[in-house]
Amino acid sequence: MARKKKGRDISGWLVIDKPAGPTSTAIVNKVRWALDAKKAGHAGTLDPDATGVLAIALGEATKTVPYITDALKAYEFTVRLGQETNTDDAEGEVTATSDLRPTDDAIKAALGQFVGDIMQVPPQFSAVKIDGERAYKRARGGEQMEIAARPLWVEELLLTDRPDADHVTLEMTCGKGGYVRSIARDLGQALGCLGHVTQLRRIWSGPFDAEDGLTLEQVEALARTPELDSHILPLETGLSDLPEVRCTPEGAARLRNGNPGLVIAADVEYGDEAWASLDGRALAVGTYKAGELHPSRVFNT
Missing domain, CATH: 3.30.2350.10 (Pseudouridine synthase)
Structure with missing residues:
Protein backbone atom coordinates (compact mmCIF):
# COMPACT_ATOMS: atom_id res chain seq x y z
CA MET A 1 0.00 0.00 0.00
CA ALA A 71 4.68 28.41 -24.60
CA LEU A 72 7.04 31.11 -25.87
CA LYS A 73 9.62 32.38 -23.41
CA ALA A 74 12.23 35.14 -23.45
CA TYR A 75 15.84 35.21 -22.28
CA GLU A 76 18.36 37.99 -21.78
CA PHE A 77 21.95 36.78 -21.91
CA THR A 78 25.51 37.98 -22.23
CA VAL A 79 28.01 36.32 -24.56
CA ARG A 80 31.75 36.50 -23.91
CA LEU A 81 33.42 36.79 -27.31
CA GLY A 82 36.85 35.33 -28.04
CA GLN A 83 36.58 32.21 -25.89
CA GLU A 84 34.91 28.83 -26.31
CA THR A 85 34.42 26.50 -23.31
CA ASN A 86 33.58 22.81 -22.99
CA THR A 87 30.29 23.67 -21.23
CA ASP A 88 29.41 26.66 -23.47
CA ASP A 89 29.21 28.83 -20.34
CA ALA A 90 31.61 30.42 -17.85
CA GLU A 91 31.68 27.35 -15.59
CA GLY A 92 33.64 25.28 -18.10
CA GLU A 93 37.26 25.12 -19.21
CA VAL A 94 38.38 27.36 -22.06
CA THR A 95 39.06 25.08 -25.04
CA ALA A 96 39.82 27.65 -27.77
CA THR A 97 40.41 31.40 -28.11
CA SER A 98 40.32 34.05 -30.82
CA ASP A 99 41.58 37.64 -31.09
CA LEU A 100 38.84 38.53 -33.58
CA ARG A 101 36.18 40.95 -32.34
CA PRO A 102 33.30 41.53 -34.78
CA THR A 103 31.55 44.86 -35.13
CA ASP A 104 28.00 45.44 -33.94
CA ASP A 105 26.82 45.43 -37.55
CA ALA A 106 28.51 42.07 -38.19
CA ILE A 107 26.84 40.60 -35.09
CA LYS A 108 23.41 41.92 -36.10
CA ALA A 109 23.84 40.48 -39.58
CA ALA A 110 24.76 37.06 -38.17
CA LEU A 111 21.75 36.91 -35.84
CA GLY A 112 19.37 36.38 -38.76
CA GLN A 113 20.52 32.80 -39.32
CA PHE A 114 19.31 31.93 -35.80
CA VAL A 115 15.75 33.20 -36.28
CA GLY A 116 12.77 31.13 -37.41
CA ASP A 117 12.82 27.34 -37.64
CA ILE A 118 16.39 26.30 -36.90
CA MET A 119 18.23 23.11 -35.99
CA GLN A 120 20.23 23.27 -32.77
CA VAL A 121 22.75 20.86 -31.25
CA PRO A 122 22.43 20.81 -27.44
CA PRO A 123 25.59 21.40 -25.37
CA GLN A 124 27.78 18.47 -24.35
CA PHE A 125 26.91 19.33 -20.75
CA SER A 126 23.11 19.09 -21.02
CA ALA A 127 20.32 16.86 -19.76
CA VAL A 128 19.58 15.23 -23.12
CA LYS A 129 19.83 11.45 -23.06
CA ILE A 130 22.45 9.58 -25.10
CA ASP A 131 21.86 5.82 -25.10
CA GLY A 132 19.75 6.19 -21.98
CA GLU A 133 22.27 8.28 -20.02
CA ARG A 134 22.32 12.04 -19.45
CA ALA A 135 24.87 13.77 -21.66
CA TYR A 136 26.37 15.78 -18.81
CA LYS A 137 27.21 12.61 -16.89
CA ARG A 138 29.17 11.24 -19.84
CA ALA A 139 30.76 14.63 -20.53
CA ARG A 140 32.04 14.80 -16.94
CA GLY A 141 33.96 11.63 -17.67
CA GLY A 142 35.73 13.36 -20.54
CA GLU A 143 33.67 11.75 -23.31
CA GLN A 144 33.01 13.75 -26.47
CA MET A 145 29.61 12.79 -27.88
CA GLU A 146 27.79 13.19 -31.16
CA ILE A 147 24.50 14.82 -30.17
CA ALA A 148 21.80 15.03 -32.82
CA ALA A 149 20.49 18.44 -33.80
CA ARG A 150 16.97 19.29 -32.64
CA PRO A 151 14.40 21.70 -34.09
CA LEU A 152 13.79 25.02 -32.35
CA TRP A 153 11.51 27.93 -33.15
CA VAL A 154 13.18 31.31 -32.51
CA GLU A 155 10.71 34.16 -32.70
CA GLU A 156 13.24 36.95 -32.21
CA LEU A 157 16.94 37.41 -31.47
CA LEU A 158 18.15 40.96 -30.87
CA LEU A 159 21.38 42.70 -29.90
CA THR A 160 20.45 44.95 -26.98
CA ASP A 161 23.83 46.09 -25.62
CA ARG A 162 27.59 46.01 -26.27
CA PRO A 163 29.22 46.78 -22.89
CA ASP A 164 32.72 46.38 -24.34
CA ALA A 165 34.58 44.70 -27.19
CA ASP A 166 34.56 41.33 -25.42
CA HIS A 167 30.88 41.17 -24.47
CA VAL A 168 27.51 41.42 -26.18
CA THR A 169 24.04 41.28 -24.61
CA LEU A 170 21.25 39.58 -26.55
CA GLU A 171 17.55 38.97 -26.04
CA MET A 172 15.89 35.87 -27.49
CA THR A 173 12.24 34.83 -27.67
CA CYS A 174 11.86 31.15 -28.50
CA GLY A 175 9.74 28.04 -28.17
CA LYS A 176 10.23 24.82 -26.25
CA GLY A 177 13.61 23.15 -25.91
CA GLY A 178 15.98 25.99 -26.69
CA TYR A 179 19.53 26.07 -25.33
CA VAL A 180 20.84 29.61 -24.95
CA ARG A 181 24.35 28.19 -24.50
CA SER A 182 24.09 26.61 -27.95
CA ILE A 183 23.06 29.94 -29.46
CA ALA A 184 26.11 31.62 -27.93
CA ARG A 185 28.43 28.83 -29.10
CA ASP A 186 27.03 28.73 -32.65
CA LEU A 187 26.97 32.53 -32.99
CA GLY A 188 30.62 32.70 -31.94
CA GLN A 189 31.52 30.05 -34.49
CA ALA A 190 29.51 31.78 -37.24
CA LEU A 191 31.32 35.06 -36.52
CA GLY A 192 34.70 33.32 -36.32
CA CYS A 193 35.40 34.78 -32.88
CA LEU A 194 34.02 31.96 -30.69
CA GLY A 195 31.86 32.61 -27.64
CA HIS A 196 30.16 31.36 -24.51
CA VAL A 197 27.42 32.51 -22.12
CA THR A 198 28.46 34.41 -18.99
CA GLN A 199 25.03 35.53 -17.75
CA LEU A 200 21.51 34.22 -18.42
CA ARG A 201 18.13 35.45 -17.23
CA ARG A 202 14.67 34.19 -18.22
CA ILE A 203 12.62 37.38 -18.24
CA TRP A 204 9.25 35.80 -19.00
CA SER A 205 7.75 32.40 -19.71
CA GLY A 206 4.23 32.17 -21.13
CA THR A 237 -3.27 30.94 -15.39
CA GLY A 238 -1.41 28.00 -16.90
CA LEU A 239 -4.12 27.58 -19.53
CA SER A 240 -4.00 31.12 -20.92
CA ASP A 241 -2.81 29.96 -24.35
CA LEU A 242 -5.80 27.62 -24.80
CA PRO A 243 -9.34 28.69 -25.71
CA GLU A 244 -11.96 28.39 -22.97
CA VAL A 245 -15.31 26.65 -23.37
CA ARG A 246 -18.06 26.81 -20.75
CA CYS A 247 -19.77 23.75 -19.32
CA THR A 248 -23.41 23.15 -18.76
CA PRO A 249 -24.07 21.67 -15.28
CA GLU A 250 -24.79 18.33 -16.90
CA GLY A 251 -21.64 18.56 -18.99
CA ALA A 252 -19.59 19.40 -15.88
CA ALA A 253 -20.85 16.27 -14.12
CA ARG A 254 -19.81 14.10 -17.06
CA LEU A 255 -16.40 15.76 -17.41
CA ARG A 256 -15.65 15.24 -13.72
CA ASN A 257 -16.05 11.52 -14.35
CA GLY A 258 -13.75 11.61 -17.37
CA ASN A 259 -16.52 11.44 -19.97
CA PRO A 260 -17.25 13.83 -22.87
CA GLY A 261 -19.46 16.68 -21.70
CA LEU A 262 -21.62 19.33 -23.36
CA VAL A 263 -20.01 22.77 -23.56
CA ILE A 264 -20.86 26.21 -24.90
CA ALA A 265 -18.11 27.31 -27.27
CA ALA A 266 -17.22 30.36 -29.34
CA ASP A 267 -14.25 30.71 -31.71
CA VAL A 268 -13.39 27.04 -31.23
CA GLU A 269 -13.29 24.63 -34.15
CA TYR A 270 -13.74 20.87 -34.34
CA GLY A 271 -10.57 19.15 -33.13
CA ASP A 272 -9.19 22.15 -31.23
CA GLU A 273 -7.68 21.65 -27.79
CA ALA A 274 -9.50 23.72 -25.17
CA TRP A 275 -10.22 23.91 -21.46
CA ALA A 276 -13.68 23.68 -19.94
CA SER A 277 -14.87 25.85 -17.06
CA LEU A 278 -17.82 26.09 -14.72
CA ASP A 279 -18.25 29.39 -12.88
CA GLY A 280 -14.73 30.35 -13.98
CA ARG A 281 -13.04 27.27 -12.54
CA ALA A 282 -11.20 24.82 -14.78
CA LEU A 283 -12.69 21.33 -14.90
CA ALA A 284 -10.79 19.67 -17.74
CA VAL A 285 -8.61 20.02 -20.81
CA GLY A 286 -9.48 18.11 -23.92
CA THR A 287 -10.51 18.10 -27.57
CA TYR A 288 -13.60 19.94 -28.77
CA LYS A 289 -15.87 17.84 -31.01
CA ALA A 290 -19.40 18.70 -32.10
CA GLY A 291 -20.51 20.55 -28.97
CA GLU A 292 -18.65 18.34 -26.50
CA LEU A 293 -15.26 18.42 -24.85
CA HIS A 294 -13.52 15.04 -24.83
CA PRO A 295 -11.24 15.28 -21.77
CA SER A 296 -7.56 14.34 -21.72
CA ARG A 297 -6.91 15.85 -18.26
CA VAL A 298 -9.49 16.30 -15.49
CA PHE A 299 -8.86 18.64 -12.55
CA ASN A 300 -9.86 17.49 -9.07
CA THR A 301 -10.29 20.91 -7.50
Whole structure:
Protein backbone atom coordinates (compact mmCIF):
# COMPACT_ATOMS: atom_id res chain seq x y z
CA MET A 1 0.00 0.00 0.00
CA ALA A 2 1.45 3.36 -1.10
CA ARG A 3 2.19 5.90 1.62
CA LYS A 4 -0.07 8.93 1.60
CA LYS A 5 1.81 12.14 0.87
CA LYS A 6 1.84 14.70 3.66
CA GLY A 7 0.93 18.33 3.12
CA ARG A 8 -1.92 20.54 2.02
CA ASP A 9 -4.01 19.99 -1.08
CA ILE A 10 -3.42 23.39 -2.70
CA SER A 11 -3.48 24.08 -6.42
CA GLY A 12 -2.18 27.02 -8.43
CA TRP A 13 1.05 28.71 -9.47
CA LEU A 14 3.76 30.52 -7.52
CA VAL A 15 6.23 32.53 -9.60
CA ILE A 16 9.79 32.68 -8.30
CA ASP A 17 12.51 35.06 -9.48
CA LYS A 18 15.26 32.46 -9.22
CA PRO A 19 18.68 33.60 -8.01
CA ALA A 20 21.96 32.24 -9.35
CA GLY A 21 23.22 29.22 -7.44
CA PRO A 22 20.46 26.79 -6.46
CA THR A 23 19.07 24.20 -8.83
CA SER A 24 15.50 24.35 -10.08
CA THR A 25 14.71 21.24 -8.04
CA ALA A 26 16.02 22.90 -4.87
CA ILE A 27 13.70 25.86 -5.50
CA VAL A 28 10.72 23.53 -5.91
CA ASN A 29 11.55 21.79 -2.64
CA LYS A 30 11.87 25.13 -0.83
CA VAL A 31 8.49 26.32 -2.13
CA ARG A 32 6.83 23.02 -1.29
CA TRP A 33 8.14 23.28 2.27
CA ALA A 34 7.18 26.95 2.63
CA LEU A 35 3.60 26.26 1.54
CA ASP A 36 3.37 22.82 3.18
CA ALA A 37 2.15 21.68 -0.25
CA LYS A 38 1.48 18.04 -0.98
CA LYS A 39 2.58 18.28 -4.62
CA ALA A 40 4.77 20.71 -6.58
CA GLY A 41 6.80 20.86 -9.78
CA HIS A 42 8.34 23.44 -12.12
CA ALA A 43 7.61 24.42 -15.69
CA GLY A 44 11.02 24.46 -17.34
CA THR A 45 14.46 23.93 -15.79
CA LEU A 46 16.94 26.76 -15.38
CA ASP A 47 20.65 26.01 -15.01
CA PRO A 48 21.98 26.71 -11.48
CA ASP A 49 23.79 29.88 -12.61
CA ALA A 50 20.74 31.21 -14.49
CA THR A 51 18.23 33.62 -12.95
CA GLY A 52 14.68 34.70 -13.63
CA VAL A 53 11.26 33.14 -14.01
CA LEU A 54 10.79 29.73 -12.45
CA ALA A 55 7.07 28.98 -12.36
CA ILE A 56 6.16 26.48 -9.65
CA ALA A 57 3.01 24.42 -10.21
CA LEU A 58 1.13 23.25 -7.13
CA GLY A 59 -1.31 20.36 -6.84
CA GLU A 60 -3.65 20.07 -9.82
CA ALA A 61 -1.77 22.86 -11.63
CA THR A 62 0.99 20.31 -12.32
CA LYS A 63 -1.37 18.95 -14.99
CA THR A 64 -1.05 22.27 -16.86
CA VAL A 65 2.79 22.29 -16.88
CA PRO A 66 3.02 21.10 -20.53
CA TYR A 67 1.15 24.21 -21.69
CA ILE A 68 3.75 26.46 -20.04
CA THR A 69 6.76 24.49 -21.27
CA ASP A 70 5.31 24.64 -24.80
CA ALA A 71 4.68 28.41 -24.60
CA LEU A 72 7.04 31.11 -25.87
CA LYS A 73 9.62 32.38 -23.41
CA ALA A 74 12.23 35.14 -23.45
CA TYR A 75 15.84 35.21 -22.28
CA GLU A 76 18.36 37.99 -21.78
CA PHE A 77 21.95 36.78 -21.91
CA THR A 78 25.51 37.98 -22.23
CA VAL A 79 28.01 36.32 -24.56
CA ARG A 80 31.75 36.50 -23.91
CA LEU A 81 33.42 36.79 -27.31
CA GLY A 82 36.85 35.33 -28.04
CA GLN A 83 36.58 32.21 -25.89
CA GLU A 84 34.91 28.83 -26.31
CA THR A 85 34.42 26.50 -23.31
CA ASN A 86 33.58 22.81 -22.99
CA THR A 87 30.29 23.67 -21.23
CA ASP A 88 29.41 26.66 -23.47
CA ASP A 89 29.21 28.83 -20.34
CA ALA A 90 31.61 30.42 -17.85
CA GLU A 91 31.68 27.35 -15.59
CA GLY A 92 33.64 25.28 -18.10
CA GLU A 93 37.26 25.12 -19.21
CA VAL A 94 38.38 27.36 -22.06
CA THR A 95 39.06 25.08 -25.04
CA ALA A 96 39.82 27.65 -27.77
CA THR A 97 40.41 31.40 -28.11
CA SER A 98 40.32 34.05 -30.82
CA ASP A 99 41.58 37.64 -31.09
CA LEU A 100 38.84 38.53 -33.58
CA ARG A 101 36.18 40.95 -32.34
CA PRO A 102 33.30 41.53 -34.78
CA THR A 103 31.55 44.86 -35.13
CA ASP A 104 28.00 45.44 -33.94
CA ASP A 105 26.82 45.43 -37.55
CA ALA A 106 28.51 42.07 -38.19
CA ILE A 107 26.84 40.60 -35.09
CA LYS A 108 23.41 41.92 -36.10
CA ALA A 109 23.84 40.48 -39.58
CA ALA A 110 24.76 37.06 -38.17
CA LEU A 111 21.75 36.91 -35.84
CA GLY A 112 19.37 36.38 -38.76
CA GLN A 113 20.52 32.80 -39.32
CA PHE A 114 19.31 31.93 -35.80
CA VAL A 115 15.75 33.20 -36.28
CA GLY A 116 12.77 31.13 -37.41
CA ASP A 117 12.82 27.34 -37.64
CA ILE A 118 16.39 26.30 -36.90
CA MET A 119 18.23 23.11 -35.99
CA GLN A 120 20.23 23.27 -32.77
CA VAL A 121 22.75 20.86 -31.25
CA PRO A 122 22.43 20.81 -27.44
CA PRO A 123 25.59 21.40 -25.37
CA GLN A 124 27.78 18.47 -24.35
CA PHE A 125 26.91 19.33 -20.75
CA SER A 126 23.11 19.09 -21.02
CA ALA A 127 20.32 16.86 -19.76
CA VAL A 128 19.58 15.23 -23.12
CA LYS A 129 19.83 11.45 -23.06
CA ILE A 130 22.45 9.58 -25.10
CA ASP A 131 21.86 5.82 -25.10
CA GLY A 132 19.75 6.19 -21.98
CA GLU A 133 22.27 8.28 -20.02
CA ARG A 134 22.32 12.04 -19.45
CA ALA A 135 24.87 13.77 -21.66
CA TYR A 136 26.37 15.78 -18.81
CA LYS A 137 27.21 12.61 -16.89
CA ARG A 138 29.17 11.24 -19.84
CA ALA A 139 30.76 14.63 -20.53
CA ARG A 140 32.04 14.80 -16.94
CA GLY A 141 33.96 11.63 -17.67
CA GLY A 142 35.73 13.36 -20.54
CA GLU A 143 33.67 11.75 -23.31
CA GLN A 144 33.01 13.75 -26.47
CA MET A 145 29.61 12.79 -27.88
CA GLU A 146 27.79 13.19 -31.16
CA ILE A 147 24.50 14.82 -30.17
CA ALA A 148 21.80 15.03 -32.82
CA ALA A 149 20.49 18.44 -33.80
CA ARG A 150 16.97 19.29 -32.64
CA PRO A 151 14.40 21.70 -34.09
CA LEU A 152 13.79 25.02 -32.35
CA TRP A 153 11.51 27.93 -33.15
CA VAL A 154 13.18 31.31 -32.51
CA GLU A 155 10.71 34.16 -32.70
CA GLU A 156 13.24 36.95 -32.21
CA LEU A 157 16.94 37.41 -31.47
CA LEU A 158 18.15 40.96 -30.87
CA LEU A 159 21.38 42.70 -29.90
CA THR A 160 20.45 44.95 -26.98
CA ASP A 161 23.83 46.09 -25.62
CA ARG A 162 27.59 46.01 -26.27
CA PRO A 163 29.22 46.78 -22.89
CA ASP A 164 32.72 46.38 -24.34
CA ALA A 165 34.58 44.70 -27.19
CA ASP A 166 34.56 41.33 -25.42
CA HIS A 167 30.88 41.17 -24.47
CA VAL A 168 27.51 41.42 -26.18
CA THR A 169 24.04 41.28 -24.61
CA LEU A 170 21.25 39.58 -26.55
CA GLU A 171 17.55 38.97 -26.04
CA MET A 172 15.89 35.87 -27.49
CA THR A 173 12.24 34.83 -27.67
CA CYS A 174 11.86 31.15 -28.50
CA GLY A 175 9.74 28.04 -28.17
CA LYS A 176 10.23 24.82 -26.25
CA GLY A 177 13.61 23.15 -25.91
CA GLY A 178 15.98 25.99 -26.69
CA TYR A 179 19.53 26.07 -25.33
CA VAL A 180 20.84 29.61 -24.95
CA ARG A 181 24.35 28.19 -24.50
CA SER A 182 24.09 26.61 -27.95
CA ILE A 183 23.06 29.94 -29.46
CA ALA A 184 26.11 31.62 -27.93
CA ARG A 185 28.43 28.83 -29.10
CA ASP A 186 27.03 28.73 -32.65
CA LEU A 187 26.97 32.53 -32.99
CA GLY A 188 30.62 32.70 -31.94
CA GLN A 189 31.52 30.05 -34.49
CA ALA A 190 29.51 31.78 -37.24
CA LEU A 191 31.32 35.06 -36.52
CA GLY A 192 34.70 33.32 -36.32
CA CYS A 193 35.40 34.78 -32.88
CA LEU A 194 34.02 31.96 -30.69
CA GLY A 195 31.86 32.61 -27.64
CA HIS A 196 30.16 31.36 -24.51
CA VAL A 197 27.42 32.51 -22.12
CA THR A 198 28.46 34.41 -18.99
CA GLN A 199 25.03 35.53 -17.75
CA LEU A 200 21.51 34.22 -18.42
CA ARG A 201 18.13 35.45 -17.23
CA ARG A 202 14.67 34.19 -18.22
CA ILE A 203 12.62 37.38 -18.24
CA TRP A 204 9.25 35.80 -19.00
CA SER A 205 7.75 32.40 -19.71
CA GLY A 206 4.23 32.17 -21.13
CA PRO A 207 2.01 34.27 -18.83
CA PHE A 208 4.65 34.61 -16.08
CA ASP A 209 7.07 37.57 -15.69
CA ALA A 210 10.25 37.69 -13.63
CA GLU A 211 9.35 41.12 -12.26
CA ASP A 212 6.23 39.60 -10.67
CA GLY A 213 8.15 36.75 -9.03
CA LEU A 214 9.01 36.35 -5.37
CA THR A 215 12.62 36.11 -4.25
CA LEU A 216 13.81 33.13 -2.20
CA GLU A 217 14.27 35.50 0.73
CA GLN A 218 10.61 36.50 0.50
CA VAL A 219 9.52 32.87 0.31
CA GLU A 220 11.52 32.03 3.43
CA ALA A 221 10.26 35.10 5.31
CA LEU A 222 6.60 34.35 4.48
CA ALA A 223 6.82 30.56 4.88
CA ARG A 224 3.73 28.89 6.38
CA THR A 225 1.75 32.17 6.43
CA PRO A 226 -1.50 33.25 4.72
CA GLU A 227 0.46 36.08 3.08
CA LEU A 228 2.49 33.59 1.06
CA ASP A 229 -0.74 31.85 0.06
CA SER A 230 -2.01 35.19 -1.26
CA HIS A 231 0.70 35.16 -3.93
CA ILE A 232 -0.55 31.89 -5.44
CA LEU A 233 -2.03 32.41 -8.91
CA PRO A 234 -5.03 30.37 -10.07
CA LEU A 235 -4.54 27.05 -11.83
CA GLU A 236 -6.26 28.61 -14.84
CA THR A 237 -3.27 30.94 -15.39
CA GLY A 238 -1.41 28.00 -16.90
CA LEU A 239 -4.12 27.58 -19.53
CA SER A 240 -4.00 31.12 -20.92
CA ASP A 241 -2.81 29.96 -24.35
CA LEU A 242 -5.80 27.62 -24.80
CA PRO A 243 -9.34 28.69 -25.71
CA GLU A 244 -11.96 28.39 -22.97
CA VAL A 245 -15.31 26.65 -23.37
CA ARG A 246 -18.06 26.81 -20.75
CA CYS A 247 -19.77 23.75 -19.32
CA THR A 248 -23.41 23.15 -18.76
CA PRO A 249 -24.07 21.67 -15.28
CA GLU A 250 -24.79 18.33 -16.90
CA GLY A 251 -21.64 18.56 -18.99
CA ALA A 252 -19.59 19.40 -15.88
CA ALA A 253 -20.85 16.27 -14.12
CA ARG A 254 -19.81 14.10 -17.06
CA LEU A 255 -16.40 15.76 -17.41
CA ARG A 256 -15.65 15.24 -13.72
CA ASN A 257 -16.05 11.52 -14.35
CA GLY A 258 -13.75 11.61 -17.37
CA ASN A 259 -16.52 11.44 -19.97
CA PRO A 260 -17.25 13.83 -22.87
CA GLY A 261 -19.46 16.68 -21.70
CA LEU A 262 -21.62 19.33 -23.36
CA VAL A 263 -20.01 22.77 -23.56
CA ILE A 264 -20.86 26.21 -24.90
CA ALA A 265 -18.11 27.31 -27.27
CA ALA A 266 -17.22 30.36 -29.34
CA ASP A 267 -14.25 30.71 -31.71
CA VAL A 268 -13.39 27.04 -31.23
CA GLU A 269 -13.29 24.63 -34.15
CA TYR A 270 -13.74 20.87 -34.34
CA GLY A 271 -10.57 19.15 -33.13
CA ASP A 272 -9.19 22.15 -31.23
CA GLU A 273 -7.68 21.65 -27.79
CA ALA A 274 -9.50 23.72 -25.17
CA TRP A 275 -10.22 23.91 -21.46
CA ALA A 276 -13.68 23.68 -19.94
CA SER A 277 -14.87 25.85 -17.06
CA LEU A 278 -17.82 26.09 -14.72
CA ASP A 279 -18.25 29.39 -12.88
CA GLY A 280 -14.73 30.35 -13.98
CA ARG A 281 -13.04 27.27 -12.54
CA ALA A 282 -11.20 24.82 -14.78
CA LEU A 283 -12.69 21.33 -14.90
CA ALA A 284 -10.79 19.67 -17.74
CA VAL A 285 -8.61 20.02 -20.81
CA GLY A 286 -9.48 18.11 -23.92
CA THR A 287 -10.51 18.10 -27.57
CA TYR A 288 -13.60 19.94 -28.77
CA LYS A 289 -15.87 17.84 -31.01
CA ALA A 290 -19.40 18.70 -32.10
CA GLY A 291 -20.51 20.55 -28.97
CA GLU A 292 -18.65 18.34 -26.50
CA LEU A 293 -15.26 18.42 -24.85
CA HIS A 294 -13.52 15.04 -24.83
CA PRO A 295 -11.24 15.28 -21.77
CA SER A 296 -7.56 14.34 -21.72
CA ARG A 297 -6.91 15.85 -18.26
CA VAL A 298 -9.49 16.30 -15.49
CA PHE A 299 -8.86 18.64 -12.55
CA ASN A 300 -9.86 17.49 -9.07
CA THR A 301 -10.29 20.91 -7.50
